Amino acid sequence: MSWNEWRSHDLEAQFNPRTAVGVDVATASLDLWATESKARKVELTGRFDLPYGAHKLMRFDLHLGAANKPIIINIHGGYWRALDKADVNHHMADLAKTGFGLVNMNYPLCPEVSLTQIIEHLNHGVEEVLKRLDDAEHQQPIILMGHSAGAHIALHLSNHSNLKDRLVGVVGLSGIYETELVRELSVNDDVRLTGAEAKRWNCLTHMPLLGPAYYIAVGGGEPSGWIDQSWVMASALCQRGDPTEFHVCGGLHHFNLVDCISDGAQQDGKRLHECCLLYTSPSPRD
Numbered sequence: 001m002s003w004n005e006w007r008s009h010d011l012e013a014q015f016n017p018r019t020a021v022g023v024d025v026a027t028a029s030l031d032l033w034a035t036e037s038k039a040r041k042v043e044l045t046g047r048f049d050l051p052y053g054a055h056k057l058m059r060f061d062l063h064l065g066a067a068n069k070p071i072i073i074n075i076h077g078g079y080w081r082a083l084d085k086a087d088v089n090h091h092m093a094d095l096a097k098t099g100f101g102l103v104n105m106n107y108p109l110c111p112e113v114s115l116t117q118i119i120e121h122l123n124h125g126v127e128e129v130l131k132r133l134d135d136a137e138h139q140q141p142i143i144l145m146g147h148s149a150g151a152h153i154a155l156h157l158s159n160h161s162n163l164k165d166r167l168v169g170v171v172g173l174s175g176i177y178e179t180e181l182v183r184e185l186s187v188n189d190d191v192r193l194t195g196a197e198a199k200r201w202n203c204l205t206h207m208p209l210l211g212p213a214y215y216i217a218v219g220g221g222e223p224s225g226w227i228d229q230s231w232v233m234a235s236a237l238c239q240r241g242d243p244t245e246f247h248v249c250g251g252l253h254h255f256n257l258v259d260c261i262s263d264g265a266q267q268d269g270k271r272l273h274e275c276c277l278l279y280t281s282p283s284p285r286d
Contacts, residue, residue, distance in 0.1 A: 014225030017254035029255035036090035043093040052128035061104040071101035077148025081110040081190040091262035143169040151175025158209035169279035177203040177233045213243040219252035
């Protein structure tokens with residue numbers, strides 16, 4: 001159901017993941033990410049901090065994988081206002097074990113920039129990524145992947161004109177898709193979404209590209225309202241006719257969901273890895 005139907009509940013508890021899991025769990029989870037990411041960076045053998053613009057956060061890491069495996073472009077979460085690509089190197093290392101090529105994107109954050117500017121910057125970033133891949137003669141199909149706010153961005157980036165002939169899959173992990181609700185939360189003190197901007201970037205009214213396969217997952221231990229975000233998004237994709245997988249993953253919360261689903265040795269991770277390996281060519285588009 002629409003987020004509006006959750007107004008009688010505590011919206012902050014339903015739609016602010018750090019509040020939902022509790023400050024202590026959120027802090028411990030993100031501290032563990034930072035530690036694991038730093039320790040496992042050595043497992044990644046590509047190039048780090050390639051520029052796609054002048055801002056210090058307009059950078060991406062490029063790790064070329066097996067020639068017969070798709071390339072995953074990853075967008076980190078943080079409600080558009082926090083975190084860094086350097087916080088998820090351990091997730092990239094888990095994905096690399098399957099042979100995927102990997103692009104790990106950074107981007108300027110709110111409130112320094114607006115959500116509109118973030119998406120504009122990352123659209124430019126995609127162009128630079130594709131140029132680098134072409135220069136390296138890596139023409140594998142592409143999968144967009146994002147967690148939380150990164151899932152929202154990934155769905156919008158799917159409409160990039162330069163991706164239409166290469167994009168085979170979009171993975172949204174525990175995403176926020178109805179942006180109007182953000183205006184009701186404390187995070188909007190930093191995000192500063194206007195009504196017009198929130199309406200413009202709602203994934204349900206401005207749908208992602210028709211054609212690629214979609215994999216929408218959410219933690220079974222997340223609040224009902226947040227789970228509903230993924231269900232509503234997956235339902236809209238199915239109703240449009242997109243090939244869509246929807247999974248509620250065990251009792252996982254917003255943060256350990258990514259730990260499990262990135263790891264191909266875990267049940268939920270194995271399912272994702274297998275699906276991504278099946279994404280080999282874009283579907284015909286009208």
